[in-house]
Amino acid sequence: MSVDVVIAGGGPTGVMLACELRLAGARPVVLERLPEPTGLSKALGLGGRAVEILDHRGLLERFRAEQGALEMSIFRHFGGIPLDLRGLDDDDRGSAPRRFLSIHQARVEALLEERARELRVEIRRGHEVTGLEQDGEGATVVARGPEGETRLRARFVVGCDGGRSAVRKLAGIGFPGLPPSRLLRLADVVLPEDATEQGHLVLSGGRRVRFGLGGIAIVPLGAGVFRVVTSEPYPPDFDRGAPMTLDELQASVRQALGEDLPVREVRWLSRFTDASRQADRYRAGRVLLAGDAAHIHLPAGGPGLNTGLQDAVNLGWKLAAEIHGSAPPGLLDTYHAERHPEGQRVIMHTRAQGALMARDERVAALRQLLGELLKHEQSLRYVVDMLDAVDVRYDMRGEPGESHPLLGRWAPDLRLITGEGETRVAELMRRARGVLLDLTGSAALGDLAAPWDDRVDTVVARSAGPTRPAEAMLIRPDGYVAWVAGAGEPDGGAHRRLRRALTTWFGAPRGG
CATH class of the missing domain: 3.40.30.120 (Glutaredoxin)
Incomplete structure (x- = not known):
């Protein structure tokens, strides 16, 4: 079978890319390793430029209808330092007001897949990429599926298959970066009603811990469910493959609080780290990378999801133009030229946020200083623009001296x-x-x-x-x-x- 594009990975980045290709008249096929969606969500919301992308594609109201009742924007932070966005409004570039959708990643995935099926995108679940060969005319993908081995011939292949991307490895693309220095444990748990009060966790003896602060982050998700995240130095010889247990979580909680959480029910247990890596190139011939396959980092505030959607929208129209034969020379190479620096920037600020999580008196002093600086509008705006990726400016200069303030920036929503x-x-x-x-x-x-x-x-x-x-x-x-x-x-x-x-x-x- 021959198609225009094989997309490995049916997460938000891969499915958004498939939608972009279909809107541009190309024929993608999505291969997803998992037979069914997990229904689990690391990211709890979408913010900034990603929300405006949904607006551009007519999807914003569909996503707004799925928002949780909780106003998650109050938990915006930089390395655990709360950000008070109430004083920020439209900037002088005329961009839209600050936007944030409190919608879990699992619902983002479901809504994007719903849109993809409306556009008649073919999504094959239970298909794992195991082989890849390319030549000057296209690439052949080998996948293992429910009915055995499948071979697909495509003009291009895009790896959207996560941090352990098979496509990236098979294409021989390097993934340099930093190994983990911190281990973070995540749990969605149900706590007793009397364990929380007015934005605080109530511990034994009446001691109160504010949600979202300190060596442990606690975020209410509604209906008595709370997200708990702990952070500690990465243990030597740690076995990441071992299943996480409630006992492991409680041991980590005790280091931060001095006692266990009064957990009634466990909904989800997981781990992640602050490892940060970036593909040394986003294109190798007929193979391209997007989303976590191209960059991994500490998931502080869900930047991976937001950055991946921006990758997809930058790449989709360029790849379709190449397929249709209308692309000018070098258009597809601008994908790496534009998005690789943005991936580097996300890695930079997530590394900085990871450093702020260390339990150390010097770091505590740094957190205090940054907290004071972030009360000033100019500093706060700079950081929030960076987190929301609304400060992105691509080099669009056609001739020397061409420098209008709008050139290379997101178009204002006039x-x-x-x-x-x-x-x-x-x-x-x-x-x-x-x-x-x-x-x-x-x-x-x-x-x-x-x-x-x-x-x-x-x-x-x-x-x-x-x-x-x-x-x-x-x-x-x-x-x-x-x-x-x-x-x-x-x-x-x-x-x-x-x-x-x-x-x-x-x-x-x-x-x-």
Whole structure:
């Protein structure tokens, strides 16, 4: 069988990538090792840019309807230091207000799979990749499934199969980084009603421990269920393969609290570490990597899920263009060029957060100092923008000196008035195509872009707000601005740069 893309891994990154490819007219097949979803959730929410991605694809209301009743945003933190987001609103780039969805990873996976099946994505569960060969025309994947061995021929293969990625290993892609220095134990447990009171755990003798702080993190999940996370130095010769038990959890809790938790019921026990590694390249010929297959790190605040969705949306339209033959030279290589530095940045800040978890008087002093700094709006905004990945700026400069503040950034979600009524920039992105947004009311830009209208939609509108950040902008399918016309800029120079941007990101004009 021959398909356009084999995606190894049916988690959020793999399924989101499959959806992006289908929207762009490509044919992916997803191979997932597990026969059924586990229903378990490490990440408890989605924030920042990942939420805006869902909005761009028309999925945000579907996800909002699944939110838990608990407002999880109150537990935003940096290395366990609470972040008070109440004073942050829209920034001067006009981005959307701070967004956070308190939705467990298992529901994220289920909703994305629901969307994939609506788009008629083929998902094969119980298929484990065991072999991979590639040549100049494509790749052959060998998988072991319920009916024996299967061989699939594809134009490209994408490994979204986690930190122990078989695709990465079979492609010979290096995965350098740091081994674990800390062991973290995670448990979802039911506690007695009298064990908690007004945001605190009540211990023997009436001693109270605030949720989310100290050597142990305690987060209420609703219905009497609490997530408990402990952290300690990674023990030498530790057997990660041994099943975790309640006794092991309680021993770790005693180190932090001096006594056991009054656990009524255990829902889930797991372990993770602060090991951090990144693939040395995100592409090797016909093989690419995304999500945890490309980068692993301490899961502080769920950055793996958020980063993986951003990987998928950056890669999908580029890979589809390559398959359709419309990609300009080097387009697919910009996936590594853009996303590898962002993976490095996530590893940097999660390593910093891991260092803040050490139980040491010097670290305690550092935590106190950072806590004071994070009460100042400028410092808080910088850190939250980094955690939410809303500070991402890709290099879109087409010529020296081209430096409009919007260039290379996420397109602001402007409210717009068109001939068909009111809309938003996010609503223009539903089809996962390029968008040329003309806020001048002129037909000249549309005429210029007409030879690319099979790949780029031209929208003439005016801003519903009091000001407009630019005269016009070209937005890539992944939501980033690839060209901007500033106020008062001569038409000749702006039009020349627009032609270059259209050719750079969307290929030769039709008939060209």
